Amino acid sequence: MNILMTGGTGLIGSEFIRKYASEHSFTVVSRNANKARQVLGDSIQTLESIASITNIEAFDAVINLAGEPIADKRWTDTQKKKICDSRWNTTAELVAKINASDKPPKTLISGSAIGFYGNQGDRLVTEETHPHDEFTHDLCAKWETIANGVNMNRIRVATLRTGVVLSDKGGALDKMALPFKLGVGGTLGSGAQYLAWIHLQDMVRAIAFLLEHDACKGPFNLTAPEPVTNKAFSKSLASALGRPCLFNVPSFVMKMAMGESSTMILEGQCVIPKKLTTAGFKFDYPTVDEALSEIYSA
Ligand code: NDP
Incomplete structure (x- = not known):
């Protein structure tokens, strides 16, 4: 397939491009051509903006992942706007390009996150669960709505309600592992809050699965089938790193350090990938112990 991707760096x-470079050809929209070359190599074609796409009909599929990192900075009003605008505007521009074409790509796979559901306590969350209204819900709901603005008679849309992606190549796990590596790791807040996660390899395999299965439409939870509490995750992480899990960071300390964005750690969702498993997707890393031991034994 000829694939157009935003957020490809x-x-x-x-990782998706690395894994499937021999099967598909990729064009990546990146704000920084040098960075794109460094991350992806010279063989991947890059474009500096969506406006510069002149041949959307040349693509079989579009994968839309671009967005300002959500958890890197405090959620000031300015930062929230950046988080939203970077996703909503990119997606709206893509949708306009697609809708203006006589022969649009067949499939749009577009980002979202389990933050769509808001805080759900220990309730089991599937794609049908009614969301709780908060910042991450508003962000993801509008992100999905904009993606769903393509002419659905001509293009299939799947949105990726993604859990915390576990990898040693970046993302949240590096930050979560640091205190354990320093010997001061432990639970965060009450430890009872759920963490829905997915191994990076299952994440990219699941995107490929959605790309290949024409019957897969609408929102999909991209999370492993066994979400865990923060307490269980902390124990597994300590064990995978061969370090102790002795400490607890109280909720008020997290709130002081992170402000409103601490809700992403102190609250949670017990999300399961109902639609993905029903469609026949098989996880290579269904449990957190399998995922973490693969990551830290590599
Ligand atoms: P990354 O943060 O690693 O990369 C996202 C890409 O988006 C960057 O490489 C960058 O590309 C582009 N980008 C960054 N900031 C902006 C901005 N302000 N405006 C426009 N583009 C920007 O994301 P991931 O690969 O981890 O995740 C992909 C998507 O999935 C994201 O939208 C994320 O919210 C979502 N997601 C990820 C989760 C995770 O645990 N990783 C969990 C839930 C959802 P460039 O610099 O080349 O333009």
Whole structure:
């Protein structure tokens, strides 16, 4: 397939390209051509903006992953706007390009996150669960709505309600592992909050699965089938690193350090990938122990 990708220099996109470079050809929209060349090599074609795409009909599929990192900075009003605009505007531009074409790509796979559901406590969350209204819900709901603005008679849309992607190549795990590596790791807040996660390899395999299965439409939870509490995750992480899990960072400390964005760690969702497993996708890393031991034994 000829695939157009935004966010292709990021954790998920770059791994997808690495894994499938011999099967598909890729064009990546990146704000920084030098960075794209460094991350992806010279063989991947890059474009500096969506506006510069002149041949959308040349692509079989579009994978839309671009966005300002969500958890890197405090959620000031300015930062929230950047997080939203970077996703909503990119997606709206893509949708306009696609809708203006006489022969649009067949498939649009577009980003979203389990933040769509908001805080759900220990309730089991599937794609049908009613969301709780908060910042991450508003962000993801509008992101999905904009993607769904393509002419659905002509193009299939699947949105990726992604959990925390586990990898040693970047993303949240590096930050989560650091205190354990320093010997001061432990649970965060009550430890009872759920963490829905997915191994990077299953993440990219699941995107490929959605790309190949024409019956897969709408939102999909991209999370492993066994979400865990923060307490269980912390124990597994300590064990995979061969370090102790002795400490606890109280909620108020997390709130002081991170502000509103601490809700992403102190609250959670027990999300399961109902639609993906029903469609026949098989996870290589269904449990957190398998995922973490693969990551840290590599
Ligand atoms: P990364 O943060 O690794 O990469 C995203 C890419 O988006 C970057 O490489 C960058 O590309 C582009 N980007 C960054 N900031 C901006 C901005 N302000 N405006 C426009 N483009 C920007 O993301 P991941 O690969 O980790 O994730 C891909 C998508 O999946 C993201 O949208 C993310 O929100 C979502 N997701 C990821 C999760 C995870 O755990 N990794 C969990 C849930 C959702 P360039 O510099 O080349 O333009």
